[in-house]
Amino acid sequence: MGILKNIAIVSTGLIICLFFVRLILPTQIDDVSPSIFCEEELLDLADVYYVIPKFENVSTDKDWCDDILGRNKELRMHGVYHSFEEFAEVRDKEYLGEGIKIFEACFGFKPGRFKPPQIAWIGENDWMKDEIKVDLTWNEIFHKVYHCGDTGVIPNWVVRVF
Ligand SMILES: [Zn+2]
Incomplete structure (x- = not known):
């Protein structure tokens, strides 16, 4: 019984710690794109935006880019086209480069x-880590991550609470 009780105490402690870590670390929002509706309230709340360069083949336009830039948030890239599990397939330099080019043209x-979308990742794409810092599972655990369009595995209201 003693061991079970200790496990329960330690687990509760870890969950409480995680709650505060997620509360303190910068809040993120995924799926920022001109073709995905995003609540103003969430855009205000988030400190870091993960922008999709070419969602559904639609590139960013200047008005949208200026609007996003004007919000003074940290901007990061989220996939290239954001197809399902996009980076669970082998992607080359040219593929990544297209996203980077659109991102740079948008924000300067x-x-x-x-x-990567759905945090899907295979070792064959590890070469990318030499060019860009890749945020994977630990990032999702330690940060509150909202989604424009509320299409994340964890709904926005849960993220808000925990
Ligand atoms: Zn996404």
């Missing part, structure tokens, strides 16, 4: 960090 600088 290259993205320093990248998050």
Whole structure:
């Protein structure tokens, strides 16, 4: 019984710690794109935007880019086309480069960090880590991550609470 009780106490402690870590670390929002509706409230709340360069083949336009830039948030890249599990397939330099090019044309600088859609990733794409910092599972655990369009595995209201 003693061991079970200790496990329960330690687990509760870890969950409480995680709650505060997620509360303190910068809040993120995924799926920022001109073709995905995003609540103003969430855009205000988030500190970091993960922008999709070419969602459904639609590139960013200047008005939209200026609007996003004007919000003074940290901007990172999220996929290239954001197809389902896009980076669970082998992707080459040219593929990544297309996203970076669109991102740079939009905001005037290259993205320093990248998050693959659905956090789907295979080792064959590890070469990308030499060019850009890749945010994977630990990032999702330690940060509150909202989604424009509320299409994440974890709904926005849960993210808000925990
Ligand atoms: Zn996404």
